[in-house]
Amino acid sequence: MKRFLIVLAALAALPAWAERNALPTGMPAAYQSECGSCHTPFPPGLLSAADWKATMAGLEDHFGTDASLDAKSAGAISAWLETNASRRIQAAGKPPRLTTTAWFKREHREVPTKAWQDSRVKSAANCAACHRGADQGRYGEREIDIPGIGRWED
Ligand code: HEC
Ligand code: HEC
Structure with missing residues (x-):
């Protein structure tokens, strides 16, 4: 039984955020230079396609800023986000926040409250404060x- 549990635990840990790049191939350069200029270039796989669509449709009034883009860049970014969106993660609110999904909360349930409140973190959306490889799409535990x-x- 114990051995079985150890194998199970190893399998559960496998799904490989350690090896996976959260910024899949085909990423338009503008995703890094535009969307990545104010915050971490968020992993497409942490929101649904519908929520990415809603995000991209509302860039003129984006969390108190104007994040609008030329049509060509916006089109390329939308296509890439939707192709690589999650099929499991559910609606993330209005406006959509990947930090409010059940997936995000479950994955971060062991992170102590004082970490979120630290002045160097400020917002859960500040992924790179804790995930030192976030700007390059790396979320493996070794870089936390x-x-x-x-x-x-x-
Ligand atoms: C001018 C600055 C700016 C630009 C450019 C920008 N954003 Fe944002 N974005 C923000 C701010 C401010 C927030 C709110 C951050 C917070 O709550 O800590 C935000 C939040 C978000 C969130 C929700 C994060 C969460 O809490 O889960 C998503 C998703 C998002 N942005 C996507 C994008 C995408 C996609 C682009 C490019 C098309 C983009 N942003 C470009 C300023 C910007
Ligand atoms: C306050 C620090 C902190 C912030 C901010 C934070 N995370 Fe995390 N994150 C962690 C910790 C710690 C873990 C590991 C949790 C565990 O192992 O129980 C984790 C786990 C993860 C994992 C799974 C890694 C794995 O190997 O299983 C992903 C993916 C992830 N975070 C994405 C994000 C994204 C995207 C953001 C920003 C929107 C973010 N995190 C913001 C601390 C943080």
């Missing part, structure tokens, strides 16, 4: 380093 807490490896 939380301000005020330190490295996170179990």
